[in-house]
Amino acid sequence: MKEKFVSYIRDLQAKITSALEETDGTAAFKEDIWERPEGGGGRTRIMENGTVFEKAGVNISEVHGELPKSMQEYFGVKDADFFACGLSLVIHPKNPFVPTVHANWRYFELYNKQGEIVDQWFGGGQDLTPYYLFEEDARHFHRVCKAACDAHNPEFYGWYKKRCDEYFYNDHREEARGIGGLFFDYLKPTAEMSVEQWYDFVTEVGNSFLESYLPIVETRKDISFGEAERNWQEIRRGRYVEFNLVHDKGTLFGLKTNGRIESILMSLPPHVQWRYDHRPEPGSREEELVKVLRNPKNWI
Amino acid sequence: MKEKFVSYIRDLQAKITSALEETDGTAAFKEDIWERPEGGGGRTRIMENGTVFEKAGVNISEVHGELPKSMQEYFGVKDADFFACGLSLVIHPKNPFVPTVHANWRYFELYNKQGEIVDQWFGGGQDLTPYYLFEEDARHFHRVCKAACDAHNPEFYGWYKKRCDEYFYNDHREEARGIGGLFFDYLKPTAEMSVEQWYDFVTEVGNSFLESYLPIVETRKDISFGEAERNWQEIRRGRYVEFNLVHDKGTLFGLKTNGRIESILMSLPPHVQWRYDHRPEPGSREEELVKVLRNPKNWI
Numbered sequence: 001m002k003e004k005f006v007s008y009i010r011d012l013q014a015k016i017t018s019a020l021e022e023t024d025g026t027a028a029f030k031e032d033i034w035e036r037p038e039g040g041g042g043r044t045r046i047m048e049n050g051t052v053f054e055k056a057g058v059n060i061s062e063v064h065g066e067l068p069k070s071m072q073e074y075f076g077v078k079d080a081d082f083f084a085c086g087l088s089l090v091i092h093p094k095n096p097f098v099p100t101v102h103a104n105w106r107y108f109e110l111y112n113k114q115g116e117i118v119d120q121w122f123g124g125g126q127d128l129t130p131y132y133l134f135e136e137d138a139r140h141f142h143r144v145c146k147a148a149c150d151a152h153n154p155e156f157y158g159w160y161k162k163r164c165d166e167y168f169y170n171d172h173r174e175e176a177r178g179i180g181g182l183f184f185d186y187l188k189p190t191a192e193m194s195v196e197q198w199y200d201f202v203t204e205v206g207n208s209f210l211e212s213y214l215p216i217v218e219t220r221k222d223i224s225f226g227e228a229e230r231n232w233q234e235i236r237r238g239r240y241v242e243f244n245l246v247h248d249k250g251t252l253f254g255l256k257t258n259g260r261i262e263s264i265l266m267s268l269p270p271h272v273q274w275r276y277d278h279r280p281e282p283g284s285r286e287e288e289l290v291k292v293l294r295n296p297k298n299w300i
Numbered sequence: 301m302k303e304k305f306v307s308y309i310r311d312l313q314a315k316i317t318s319a320l321e322e323t324d325g326t327a328a329f330k331e332d333i334w335e336r337p338e339g340g341g342g343r344t345r346i347m348e349n350g351t352v353f354e355k356a357g358v359n360i361s362e363v364h365g366e367l368p369k370s371m372q373e374y375f376g377v378k379d380a381d382f383f384a385c386g387l388s389l390v391i392h393p394k395n396p397f398v399p400t401v402h403a404n405w406r407y408f409e410l411y412n413k414q415g416e417i418v419d420q421w422f423g424g425g426q427d428l429t430p431y432y433l434f435e436e437d438a439r440h441f442h443r444v445c446k447a448a449c450d451a452h453n454p455e456f457y458g459w460y461k462k463r464c465d466e467y468f469y470n471d472h473r474e475e476a477r478g479i480g481g482l483f484f485d486y487l488k489p490t491a492e493m494s495v496e497q498w499y500d501f502v503t504e505v506g507n508s509f510l511e512s513y514l515p516i517v518e519t520r521k522d523i524s525f526g527e528a529e530r531n532w533q534e535i536r537r538g539r540y541v542e543f544n545l546v547h548d549k550g551t552l553f554g555l556k557t558n559g560r561i562e563s564i565l566m567s568l569p570p571h572v573q574w575r576y577d578h579r580p581e582p583g584s585r586e587e588e589l590v591k592v593l594r595n596p597k598n599w600i
Contacts, residue, residue: 032577046576057576172555238568245545246555255472255546268538268574275570276346276357277332277562 001120001195002083005107009060009087010043012105012206016089017045017058019210023217024050029058034260039065044263048270052221054094057266060087067110070256080118081111087206088250090267091213096233097223099130099137099178100240101213102267104250105206120195122202123185125160126209127168128216129178129240131233133289135299137216138179142299144212145182145205152201157300160184165296170243175293177243181212232286235278237269244268301420301495302383305407309360309387310343312405312506316389317345317358319510323517324350329358334560339365344563348570352521354394357566360387367410370556381411386424387506388550390567391513396533397523399430399437399478400540401513402567404550405506420495422502423485425460426509427468428516429478429540431533433589435599437516438479442599444512445482445505452501457600460484465596470543475593477543481512532586535578537569544568 017029027050035041042061047053062085072078086106093100103126110119128141142161149156164183169176182205189195244251244267254264280286317329327350335341342361347353362385372378386406393400403426410419428441442461449456464483469476482505489495544551544567554564580586 030576048576055574055576172561234571241541241572242545242565245542246552252546261472262577265542265574266576270574271534272541272572272574273570274355274565274568274572276330276348276355276566 001199002085002107002109005199006062006085008203008206009085009105013043013045013058013060013087016087016210017047019214020047020053020056020058020091023214023221024052026051027053029056032262034263036061036063036065036260038068039063042260042263044260044266046266050094052093052095052098052217054092055266055270056089056091057263058087058089059263059266061085061260061263068258070253074253075110077110077118079113081113081115083109083111086124088267092237092269093217093221095221095223096131096225096229097134097220098217099128099220100237100269101128102126103206103209105202107202120188121185122187122198124202124205125164125181125183126205126212127164127178127181127183128213129236130289131236132229132285133179133292134216134220137220138299140216141179141181141212144208146300148205148208149182149201151204152197156184156201157182161298168243170239170247172246173239173242175239175290176296177240177293179292179299180296231273232280234269234271234273235275236289237272238274241268241272301499302385302407302409305499306362306385308503308506309385309405313343313345313358313360313387316510317347319514320347320353320356320358320391323514323521324352326351327353329356332562334563336361336363336365336560338368339363342560342563344560344566346566350394352393352395352398352517354392355566355570356389356391357563358387358389359563359566361385361560361563368558370553374553375410377410379413380418381413381415383409383411388567392537392569393517393521395521395523396431396525396529397434397520398517399428399520400537400569401428402426403506403509405502407502420488421485422487422498424502424505425464425481425483426505426512427464427478427481427483428513429536430589431536432529432585433479433592434516434520437520438599440516441479441481441512444508446600448505448508449482449501451504452497456484456501457482461598468543470539470547472546473539473542475539475590476596477540477593479592479599480596531573532580534569534571534573535575536589537572538574541568541572 027047029045029047032044040063044059047056064083067080067082088104090102105124146157160182164180167183187198327347329345329347332344340363344359347356364383367380367382388404390402405424446457460482464480467483487498
C-alpha cells in the first residue's frame with residue numbers, strides 16, 4: 001500500500017501543479033527536493049506572484065524511521081518505526097473574490113521492531129476559505145466533496161463535513177476558518193472497509209480536488225477589486241495565520257518535530273494585516289461572510 | 301502592594317502614551333475600557349497609522365477572582381483566588397530602521413479561601429527587535445537596562461539578560477526574536493529581597509523604558525528607506541508573529557483562558573509578509589542582522 005499511495009501522490013502533485021500553472025497563465029512552480037536526515041524526504045513545489053495565484057504550495061513528502069519521541073507520546077506507543085507520506089497544498093489567490101483552499105491526503109504505517117505493520121491509516125480532507133461569500137461557490141465545493149464521498153458510503157459526507165467544521169475553527173475568535181469541506185483521520189481497515197477500500201475512497205477525494213476548486217477560480221478571478229477588498233482579504237488572512245500557528249495540529253507537530261520549516265510554513269499567506277478591533281460595516285458583504293463563519297451551515 | 305502597583309502602572313501608562321504621542325507628532329491613542337465578566341478589567345490604548353508609529357498598544361489590566369482551571373494546572377494549586385495586574389506594550393514603528401519594542405511589568409497574588417495571601421510575585425521585562433542592526437542602539441538599550449538593574453543587585457542584569465535571550469527565541473527558526481533586553485519572573489519575597497524591594501526594582505526598570513527606547517526612535521525615524529527595506533521589515537515581522545502565536549506563553553495563555561482577544565493580539569504587526577524560503581543576500585545588512593540573531597551576544 002505504501003508504494004501504491006506514494007506513486008499516487010506523485011502523479012497527483014504533477015496533475016495539480018500543471019493545472020494550476022495553466023490556470024495562472026504566467027507563473028511556474030519552483031521545485032525543491034529535500035531530504036530528512038533521519039529518513040525520507042520530499043518534493044516541495046511553490047508558485048509565487050502569479051497572475052491568478054499570489055502564493056501556492058503543493059508539496060509531497062515521504063518520511064520514515066524511528067518514531068520520534070513527540071510522536072510516541074502522541075500515539076501512545078513506544079519503540080516503533082513509522083512510515084508517513086502525503087500531499088499538502090495551500091493556494092492563496094491574488095483576487096479577494098477567489099477563495100483560498102487547503103487540502104491534504106496522507107497515509108501512515110506503524111511497525112514493531114520485527115518490521116511488521118502494527119497499525120495503518122489514511123487521513124486528510126480539503127476546505128475552502130472565502131473572503132467574500134458566493135453561496136453557489138460554497139455549494140459547488142461541497143457538492144463535489146459529497147459526490148466523492150457518496151460513491152463509497154452515503155454517511156461519509158455528513159460525518160466528515162461535520163468534523164471539518166469542528167476542526168478548522170478559531171476558538172479564540174469564535175468563528176470557523178472558512179466554509180468547510182471534508183476532514184477525516186485514522187481511517188483504518190475494518191470489517192466493512194479494507195485498506196484498499198480506504199485507498200479508493202481517499203484517492204477519489206484527491207482526484208475530485210481540481211473539479212471542486214478550479215471552476216470557482218475561473219468564475220471569480222477577473223472580478224475587479226479595489227483597496228478596500230484587498231485590505232479585507234489581508235485582514236482575513238490574519239485569521240488564517242492565527243489558525244495555522246495557534247490551533248493546527250499538523251503545523252505545530254511539524255514545528256516541534258524538526259520538520260522542514262519552509263515546507264510547513266508555505267501555508268502562510270504572502271501579505272497579511274492585523275488591525276486593532278477591526279469590524280466589518282453592518283450590512284456589508286464583509287459582515288455577511290463573518291455571520292456565516294460564526295454559524296457553520298449546511299450547503300447541500 | 302496591589303493598590304500601590306496598580307496605581308504605578310496607571311501613571312506609567314499615562315506617561316508612556318503621552319511621550320509616544322509627542323514623538324509621533326500627529327497620531328493620538330484611542331482608549332478602550334473593558335471589563336472581565338469574572339472580575340476586573342483593563343484600559344487598552346492603541347495608536348494606528350501614526351507618522352512614526354504604525355501600530356502601538358500600551359495596555360493595563362487588573363483582573364481577579366477564582367483562579368481559572370488552566371491556571372490551576374499551570375501553577376499546580378487548586379481552589380485559590382488570584383489577583384493579577386500589569387502593563388503590556390508593543391510598538392511597531394513605520395520606518396524599518398526603527399526597532400520594534402515590547403515590554404511588560406506585572407504583579408500577581410494568590411489567596412487561600414480565607415482570603416490570605418499565600419503567594420505573590422513580580423514578573424516582566426523589555427526587549428528590542430531591530431530590522432537593521434545598529435550596534436550603538438543595541439548597546440544603548442542594554443546599558444539603560446543594566447543601569448536599572450545595577451541599582452538593586454550587580455548580578456541582576458547578567459541573570460535577566462540571559463533569561464531574555466532564552467525566552468524570546470524562535471526554536472523552529474533557530475534564531476532569537478530580537479537583540480534581547482531583560483526577562484524576569486516569579487520575583488518573590490526572600491530574606492534578601494522584600495516585596496517592597498522587588499517593587500522598587502521592577503518600577504525602576506519600568507521607569508527606564510522611555511529612556512531605553514525613545515532616543516533610538518529619535519535617531520533613526522527620519523532615515524530614508526525604500527521598498528526593499530520595507531519588504532525586509534514585513535518579512536521579519538512574520539517572525540514576530542510566529543514567536544507570539546507559537547511560543548509566547550503570555551499570548552497562548554490569554555487565548556486559551558478567554559482573555560480579551562483584541563488586547564492580547566494588539567501585539568501583532570500591522571502589515572506582514574511571508575515568502576517561501578526567503579534568504580538575505582550574502583554580505584548584506586539584512587544578513588548581518590540574521591547572524592546576530594543566530595548567536596545572541598553581549599552588548600556591554
